[in-house]
Amino acid sequence: MSNGNMNLTLKVWRQKNAETKGAFATYKAEGISPDMSFLEMLDVVNEGLILKGDEPINFDHDCREGICGMCSLYINGHPHGPKNAITTCQLHMRSFHDGETIVIEPWRAAAFPVIKDLAVDRSSFDRIQQAGGFVSVNTGVTVDANEIPIPKVIADEAFNSATCIGCGACVAACKNASAMLFVSAKVSQLAMLPQGQPERWSRVQAMVAQMDEEGFGNCTNTGACEAECPKEIKMTNISRMNNDYFSAKLFREESTHEHAAGE
Amino acid sequence: MSLDAKIPQGPLAEKWSKHKFNLKLVNPANKRKYDVIVVGTGLAGGAAAASLAELGYNVKAFCFQDSPRRAHSIAAQGGINAAKNYQNDGDSVYRLFYDTIKGGDYRAREGNVYRLAEVSVNIIDQCVAQGVPFAREYGGLLDNRSFGGSQVSRTFYARGQTGQQLLLGAYSALNRQIHLGKVKMYTRTEMLDVVVVDGQAKGIVTRNLITGEIETHSGHAVLLGTGGYGNVFYLSTNAMGSNVTAAWRAHKRGAFFANPCFTQIHPTCIPVTGDHQSKLTLMSESLRNDGRVWAPKTVETAEKLRKGQLKAADVKEDDRDYFLERKYPSFGNLVPRDVASRNAKEMVDDNRGVGASGIAVFLDFADAINRLGKDAVAAKYGNLFDMYYQITNEDPYTQPMRIYPAVHYTMGGLWVDYNLSTNIPGLYALGECNFSDHGANRLGASALMQGLADGYFVIPYTLGDYLATIGPKPVDTNHPAFAKTKQETVDRINKLLSLKGTRTVDDYHRSLGHIMWEYCGMARTEEGLTKAKGLISDLRADFWKNVIVVGENDEINPALEKAGRVADFLELGELMVDDALMRRESCGGHFRLESQTPEGEALRDDDNFAFVAAWEYKADNQPEVLHKEVLDFEFVHLTQRSYK
Ligand SMILES: Cc1cc2nc3c(=O)[nH]c(=O)nc-3n(C[C@H](O)[C@H](O)[C@H](O)COP(=O)(O)OP(=O)(O)OC[C@H]3O[C@@H](n4cnc5c(N)ncnc54)[C@H](O)[C@@H]3O)c2cc1C
Ligand code: FES
Numbered sequence: 004m005s006n007g008n009m010n011l012t013l014k015v016w017r018q019k020n021a022e023t024k025g026a027f028a029t030y031k032a033e034g035i036s037p038d039m040s041f042l043e044m045l046d047v048v049n050e051g052l053i054l055k056g057d058e059p060i061n062f063d064h065d066c067r068e069g070i071c072g073m074c075s076l077y078i079n080g081h082p083h084g085p086k087n088a089i090t091t092c093q094l095h096m097r098s099f100h101d102g103e104t105i106v107i108e109p110w111r112a113a114a115f116p117v118i119k120d121l122a123v124d125r126s127s128f129d130r131i132q133q134a135g136g137f138v139s140v141n142t143g144v145t146v147d148a149n150e151i152p153i154p155k156v157i158a159d160e161a162f163n164s165a166t167c168i169g170c171g172a173c174v175a176a177c178k179n180a181s182a183m184l185f186v187s188a189k190v191s192q193l194a195m196l197p198q199g200q201p202e203r204w205s206r207v208q209a210m211v212a213q214m215d216e217e218g219f220g221n222c223t224n225t226g227a228c229e230a231e232c233p234k235e236i237k238m239t240n241i242s243r244m245n246n247d248y249f250s251a252k253l254f255r256e257e258s259t260h261e262h263a264a265g266e
Numbered sequence: 267m268s269l270d271a272k273i274p275q276g277p278l279a280e281k282w283s284k285h286k287f288n289l290k291l292v293n294p295a296n297k298r299k300y301d302v303i304v305v306g307t308g309l310a311g312g313a314a315a316a317s318l319a320e321l322g323y324n325v326k327a328f329c330f331q332d333s334p335r336r337a338h339s340i341a342a343q344g345g346i347n348a349a350k351n352y353q354n355d356g357d358s359v360y361r362l363f364y365d366t367i368k369g370g371d372y373r374a375r376e377g378n379v380y381r382l383a384e385v386s387v388n389i390i391d392q393c394v395a396q397g398v399p400f401a402r403e404y405g406g407l408l409d410n411r412s413f414g415g416s417q418v419s420r421t422f423y424a425r426g427q428t429g430q431q432l433l434l435g436a437y438s439a440l441n442r443q444i445h446l447g448k449v450k451m452y453t454r455t456e457m458l459d460v461v462v463v464d465g466q467a468k469g470i471v472t473r474n475l476i477t478g479e480i481e482t483h484s485g486h487a488v489l490l491g492t493g494g495y496g497n498v499f500y501l502s503t504n505a506m507g508s509n510v511t512a513a514w515r516a517h518k519r520g521a522f523f524a525n526p527c528f529t530q531i532h533p534t535c536i537p538v539t540g541d542h543q544s545k546l547t548l549m550s551e552s553l554r555n556d557g558r559v560w561a562p563k564t565v566e567t568a569e570k571l572r573k574g575q576l577k578a579a580d581v582k583e584d585d586r587d588y589f590l591e592r593k594y595p596s597f598g599n600l601v602p603r604d605v606a607s608r609n610a611k612e613m614v615d616d617n618r619g620v621g622a623s624g625i626a627v628f629l630d631f632a633d634a635i636n637r638l639g640k641d642a643v644a645a646k647y648g649n650l651f652d653m654y655y656q657i658t659n660e661d662p663y664t665q666p667m668r669i670y671p672a673v674h675y676t677m678g679g680l681w682v683d684y685n686l687s688t689n690i691p692g693l694y695a696l697g698e699c700n701f702s703d704h705g706a707n708r709l710g711a712s713a714l715m716q717g718l719a720d721g722y723f724v725i726p727y728t729l730g731d732y733l734a735t736i737g738p739k740p741v742d743t744n745h746p747a748f749a750k751t752k753q754e755t756v757d758r759i760n761k762l763l764s765l766k767g768t769r770t771v772d773d774y775h776r777s778l779g780h781i782m783w784e785y786c787g788m789a790r791t792e793e794g795l796t797k798a799k800g801l802i803s804d805l806r807a808d809f810w811k812n813v814i815v816v817g818e819n820d821e822i823n824p825a826l827e828k829a830g831r832v833a834d835f836l837e838l839g840e841l842m843v844d845d846a847l848m849r850r851e852s853c854g855g856h857f858r859l860e861s862q863t864p865e866g867e868a869l870r871d872d873d874n875f876a877f878v879a880a881w882e883y884k885a886d887n888q889p890e891v892l893h894k895e896v897l898d899f900e901f902v903h904l905t906q907r908s909y910k
Pocket of ligand 2: 063064065067068069070071072073074090091092093
């Protein structure tokens with residue numbers, strides 16, 4: 004079914020589940036077309052494995068157009084592969100050459116345990132968002148949208164932070180497995196907007212506390228996260244969050260999170 | 267069984283407010299005594315789960331991805347409509363209503379569509395309050411654009427990522443309720459059946475996608491917000507996991523499936539490059555605001571382009587056929603999707619297609635770049651141009667894009683009444699998985715609107731009426747229906763694992779897709795559809811003998827997940843064909859070659875087909891029974907659509 008002429012060797016991390024130890028296994032990917040996406044190349048390999056009665060390589064994916072954040076893969080030492088500003092599902096085989104050996108690993112971080120082969124558990128990201136990544140507004144209890152004018156530059160900047168897809172590449176790229184870029188993107192988006200002001204100080208504290216609890220590492224400003232982020236989220240978000248975090252700690256200690264004790 | 271859509275009487279503009287007043291309310295103190303199951307946490311399900319939890323109900327929500335933030339809604343690019351009239355260009359609730367009814371080729375209910383237009387304005391307020399960063403003008407107010415052939419600017423957008431921003435808004439509202447303990451979220455969990463007790467939906471059967479555990483969950487009501495079934499065509503713009511299983515299982519438990527053949531084929535997608543292709547990528551409709559669609563005038567020129575002997579940018583103006591501008595002078599490149607798609611197909615059928623495969627036409631920005639400058643074009647469409655470049659390795663700033671229609675959206679879905687209730691009491695369907703508001707063709711930027719309308723502003727009212735009626739008595743999970751439905755799910759999984767045949771699930775899926783695209787795609791005939799019916803039923807029989815699913819149930823097993831979904835597509839496909847055969851008229855996305863105007867446009871047959879086709883499942887391999895819900899047009903006068 005494949006229709007190209009590239010032949011590649013894949014060294015793929017296989018791990019049955021979170022409890023067992025994993026190891027690399029080697030596969031041939033043959034007859035690969037340069038027009039295939041990286042995941043389509045894996046589909047071809049998997050079809051072959053299934054026909055032999057072997058278990059296909061497990062990896063996460065869904066939209067295959069760079070927006071859902073489901074795909075991951077650490078390819079030849081880079082989250083989402085060698086090219087900048089794209090996700091694995093947007094990577095095409097024309098970025099590799101015939102005969103190449105490609106090493107494919109899962110995200111590696113204590114807070115992202117492997118669940119099978121190349122798929123990891125990123126529910127820690129959800130829990131951080133649940134801790135405070137929202138504006139507390141109930142459905143229907145709102146004013147007319149244009150009663151909240153927002154200068155275009157601010158709206159645009161908030162948008163830049165809001166484009167994070169929650170894939171976890173920043174954590175995978177960081178030698179400390181820090182989640183600061185991910186957390187700060189949400190904190191900044193809401194801190195820049197008027198809607199986010201009332202909970203600004205409690206939000207940053209709650210989200211950072213949850214981040215620490217999940218076991219993510221500290222930020223030492225190496226910048227690998229920004230370099231590898233498929234959506235080019237900037238480290239200025241981290242500075243903004245740090246500022247807010249210290250302001251909240253120093254001056255607004257009294258502002259405990261509204262939901263700390265349930266409703 | 268008779269179909270009662272429960273549309274309230276009275277003038278259009280008063281139907282919804284009167285209805286809301288007449289609905290029963292659940293006493294605030296009692297709300298916490300009700301459990302509500304919400305399957306799917308995209309825009310529709312996510313908005314519903316959050317809003318119902320805010321009201322005080324206990325919600326259990328489910329999705330098959332690892333996080334609610336990844337639902338397929340995330341991929342929507344272009345925008346969301348709302349009748350705010352912020353641009354003062356003559357928009358109104360009535361105009362949005364009218365455009366939607368007309369755009370749907372008069373196959374949607376007036377009452378539903380009017381309500382949709384009415385609540386559209388609240389959606390924008392809600393999303394802005396959540397912090398959704400919509401595009402703004404320099405004065406700080408919200409910006410709008412015109413979208414999909416609309417003659418007013420009513421589309422709100424967030425660059426090319428509107429769906430992402432709206433979904434993250436709903437996700438944040440959902441997260442807040444998870445944090446408060448009012449929503450229990452089950453990720454990586456797939457619903458595989460509905461539990462019906464004495465005719466009412468009382469629970470679901472799920473599979474934990476990590477451990478394989480099959481569980482039952484009970485609730486006073488079950489809401490499905492499980493998205494569309496475009497992947498029945500194998501290739502579509504949908505995400506890989508999008509599927510019909512939840513809706514199809516509900517159908518097999520008695521819920522009617524309405525207008526299954528109404529699928530939307532989007533005109534501007536990146537063409538297929540080979541058999542390895544796993545999905546198709548949409549190039550947003552907004553590109554047609556500035557891009558011009560053309561094909562070479564002659565077969566000879568097309569031939570040269572296909573062989574690479576001529577570059578598109580070098581084709582002389584005289585040798586180009588801007589076919590949409592030529593045929594539809596007043597709407598030009600902005601004709602609705604179904605019209606644009608069919609015309610592209612005509613060019614290809616006429617042997618004037620381009621690209622190596624010959625299955626594409628051009629979408630050209632040269633004029634826009636000349637007129638506005640490259641930077642202005644980049645500011646508007648930069649991310650789409652980059653996406654195009656990533657996939658094709660061609661630069662759309664210097665060569666026109668190659669585009670071709672692809673399956674994009676399904677207007678058909680579970681039949682629901684005005685309250686979003688299926689015909690099984692207690693079972694509701696929201697968003698793309700119901701059939702309700704788009705008739706035979708959905709207008710651009712209207713699906714996000716409908717998903718959020720259903721989730722934020724309709725179901726929170728209508729569900730209360732049902733719950734107040736049945737009362738808060740706990741659901742009896744010892745009822746044999748729970749154990750029985752669970753056992754049937756287990757048996758089905760074991761059957762799939764035991765076949766150990768020789769053809770992969772993907773291979774069957776691909777074959778099904780070919781059949782659907784060829785015979786139930788952009789142009790349909792009696793002969794082709796009849797043939798397709800036989801092909802699908804043979805393929806299905808072969809699947810159940812010969813499919814290979816490796817691995818076990820008690821582990822992550824994507825091949826097993828997919829096998830279950832493809833098995834359901836193989837049944838749905840046949841129903842779509844039956845529906846298309848029955849509907850001997852052309853309307854919207856459903857084009858029967860036998861029913862055309864002399865100019866080759868879709869010809870409706872209002873005398874015989876102004877109805878919703880709701881299909882009832884009887885038993886496997888038995889014909890389904892058709893129920894007709896006649897559409898009454900009290901306020902809008904039916905005309906043939908014309909975009910000339
Ligand atoms: C590429 C693309 C671009 C689009 N652009 C636009 C646009 O610009 N404007 C517009 O208005 N519309 C657009 N649409 C259409 C629109 O995005 C969708 O119709 C809409 O988002 C569907 O939302 P939903 O909530 O109904 O379903 P989805 O967002 O698809 O969510 C489905 C949910 O159900 C869950 N689910 C499904 N089955 C099961 C199961 N068996 N068990 C458990 N969970 C299950 C999934 O996990 C997910 O959470 C676009 C569509 C595509 C494909
Ligand atoms: S699969 Fe969605 S971002 Fe890659």
